[in-house]
Amino acid sequence: MRVAVLASGRGSNFQSIIDASKENKLPNCKLELLIVNKKEAYAVERAKKHNIAYKIIESKNKKREDFDHEMLEVLAKNKIEIVVLAGFMRILSKPFITKYKNRIINIHPSLLPLHPGAHAHRDVIKSGAKESGCTVHFVDEGVDTGPIIMQETVVVDKNDNEETLAAKILPLEHQIFPKALHLLTSKKLEIKEGKVTIRSD
Numbered sequence: 600m601r602v603a604v605l606a607s608g609r610g611s612n613f614q615s616i617i618d619a620s621k622e623n624k625l626p627n628c629k630l631e632l633l634i635v636n637k638k639e640a641y642a643v644e645r646a647k648k649h650n651i652a653y654k655i656i657e658s659k660n661k662k663r664e665d666f667d668h669e670m671l672e673v674l675a676k677n678k679i680e681i682v683v684l685a686g687f688m689r690i691l692s693k694p695f696i697t698k699y700k701n702r703i704i705n706i707h708p709s710l711l712p713l714h715p716g717a718h719a720h721r722d723v724i725k726s727g728a729k730e731s732g733c734t735v736h737f738v739d740e741g742v743d744t745g746p747i748i749m750q751e752t753v754v755v756d757k758n759d760n761e762e763t764l765a766a767k768i769l770p771l772e773h774q775i776f777p778k779a780l781h782l783l784t785s786k787k788l789e790i791k792e793g794k795v796t797i798r799s800d
């Protein structure tokens with residue numbers, strides 16, 4: 600399946616997909632395109648290094664629908680079937696979600712439905728939770744509310760702060776994100792009544 604990754608920054612999760620692809624762990628995934636919404640996003644350097652096509656579509660000062668429409672045009676031109684949000688810090692509009700219904704996945708650095716939004720680690724530390732982790736989920740119209748595909752957990756120590764917690768969780772993100780993408784591109788995921796089941800055949 601033809602896959603595009605959307606990112607806003609560092610792109611380490613994008614890199615985990617590139618690496619998995621190079622290690623033949625994503626046999627049904629053709630990594631066709633990276634889109635970033637900030638020109639300084641380091642993810643672009645990763646695309647260049649690995650000869651992956653990329654497009655910079657600045658989101659600054661644009662209406663959400665206009666920006667999403669621009670992305671949809673690029674995705675259509677590239678015949679993209681699956682959209683992967685890898686540290687993409689924008690909320691997608693309804694037309695975008697509708698167009699790619701059940702074909703957009705996101706990685707989020709908490710155990711959803713706990714601690715959605717842009718400051719998950721900060722919110723976890725503030726809450727006093729003893730456990731956190733990461734979640735790969737389908738994207739629906741809410742903020743980090745879509746059906747959950749896969750999660751990993753870590754213990755939050757009393758000395759943890761935002762940075763140490765993020766550093767603990769990130770390697771787990773890099774493990775589960777390509778795994779979930781593999782299941783999706785292999786058509787092994789089913790959504791029923793908002794819940795994901797993984798077909799074992």
Ligand code: GAR
Pocket residue numbers: 606607608609610611612613685686687688706707708716717718719769772
């Ligand atoms: C990752 O930790 C990802 O889970 C998080 O941003 C980071 C991006 O890192 N995403 C969110 O918080 C989405 N709400 P990366 O650019 O190195 O992949």
